Amino acid sequence: MDKFLTFDCYGTLLNEAGLYDKVEEIAEDIGVDGKSARQRFIKYQDDRSNMHPYVDYDLLTRNNLINLDFQFGLEHKFEKYYVEVLQAHRDLKPFPEVIDTLEKFVSLRYKLIMMSNSSWSIIPQNVETLEVPFDVWTAENVHAYKPDLKFFRAVEQNYGLTPENHIHIARGYASDIVPADALDWPSIWVNRDSDKPTDLARPTHEVNKLDEILPILKADA
Template identity: 35%
Template sequence: MGPVQAVATYSAYEDRLMYVESVTPYSQLIGTNLAYVDMEMNTGDAFQQAFPQVLAAYEALVPFADVNPALKQLHDAGHQLILMSNSTRALMNAHLKHMAPVFDQVITADDTGCYKPQTAFFDYVDAHLPAGEHIHVAHGFWWDIMPATRRGWQRFWINRDHLQAPTAVQPLSELPDLKALSAQLESNN
């Protein structure tokens, strides 16, 4: 039992905990996840003891190198950019410090009262999107691409992991990162 299993266990419990009836403060969700990792890996409270470091790591997350230039390019081309995140407002404020100041709106789980991929998250977004066509761009397949598919939204999957999408979600536009998104959007018009 090593780090790979710990990460997989943490991710599995995070997904499960995001299906609660109401949003758990994200820091509490992290702590609960760590307790489940301890349980699954029989490590006492070793992972729970690392809570301050794990929370600090979440707060210090920075985007991939291609993200800020691509977002700025999209913004400069006149696209409205709306960020949808399972994060809380407090964590998102920490993340936004590392991102280009290009978002017209930021929607978090605090706003929607639930986490993606729950339908209510996307209902909230639908009610708060500007009128007209929109395009959903996301890395999260289960959390974003699947709900966007069910809604009939045009979508781009940022497939950094080079996975094979199920045929049920085709046609699906895929890009390996955000660098080519602006050019792709222009060629689609």
């Protein structure tokens, strides 16, 4: 029987701090409070209302920078750094344990599938840095962002995912664990920041780092 692992990318495999550091650095160069700009950027990027109707992720990022200009009463200050911000996203690095753990997943004969709220102008370089083969699905493929069940159902139907052959692995609670629970997908919450659930949905398992998943998979084998 084929075995599948689906993954969220950002925060699960890749550390997003580099992107937010870049936004903070740009803000300081412009002459506004970097910490405030960082938090406002994150809030806009996480707000699903900014994704309806659907826009590609790179345009969402540009809209975010335009919104920062508006928030700080500026004109085309943040927006002109659009290309640099996209490059910072492409340059994100894996968490320390990730590559070694992914190699072990492959050795256990799992097929790895990435499900990312990203776009094809960004994700290839992100995948390359992980050093193992992935099938990749982005919001651009399905014109929907997680937690929209349309994204999850498209992947489920394409591979014939079942509770017996598949586990979903993600840091995103609202974006991944909640919809996985709604579809009865087995899931592992990579709760790097020891967050508290904000919904009745519960993951099948909870870990703090990716390498803590290996005993779970071996136990289920």
